[in-house]
Amino acid sequence: MKLHPMLMFKGNASAALEHYTNAIPAAKVTDKRTREDGTIESANLLFGQNQLLMIDSPIDQPFDFTPSFSLFVFFEDQVSLDLAYERLSKEGQVMMNLGAYDFAKRYGWVSDKFGVSWQLCQPRHDS
Structure with a gap:
């Protein structure tokens, strides 16, 4: 069993991936899959042995990120x-x-x- 934190974006996951790989020297993107419209179906951001799953929601969600997490x-x-x-x-x-x-x-x-x-x-x- 593995735990993979996930960040769900609203159409700007690709920009976030680029920003994070520029901001954190050891970060790299793997397993990036895009939809026909160019949004991210899923991508992994790796920090050493740690993996962060990132997606663009295909549905317009009424919420965003909170600093409590x-x-x-x-x-x-x-x-x-x-x-x-x-x-x-x-x-x-x-x-x-x-x-x-x-x-x-x-x-x-x-x-x-x-x-x-x-x-x-x-x-x-x-x-």
Whole structure:
């Protein structure tokens, strides 16, 4: 049994895939299938061993993303975290400023331009 988080978009999953692969250096797209109208039937966004399923809803849904659910990404290096924070927060909203916190060496929380919530963390290895 496997758990695959899924993000459902409203016709802009392809733009989101491009944005995420540019924002997060280790991310890559696999198994992308499109419909005749160009929307994403399904695609996988890989972060190392982690997989995020992304689709465009074929039905107009009356809801969107909420920050109460977020993608929590652990980074080993500050450069990759800072780059992801900069790119994901552009045209989005900062929920918590990037910086050092008691619980993390470096951490920032953003809602990107698509409304997806990202918590980006470089953990403290000394605690």
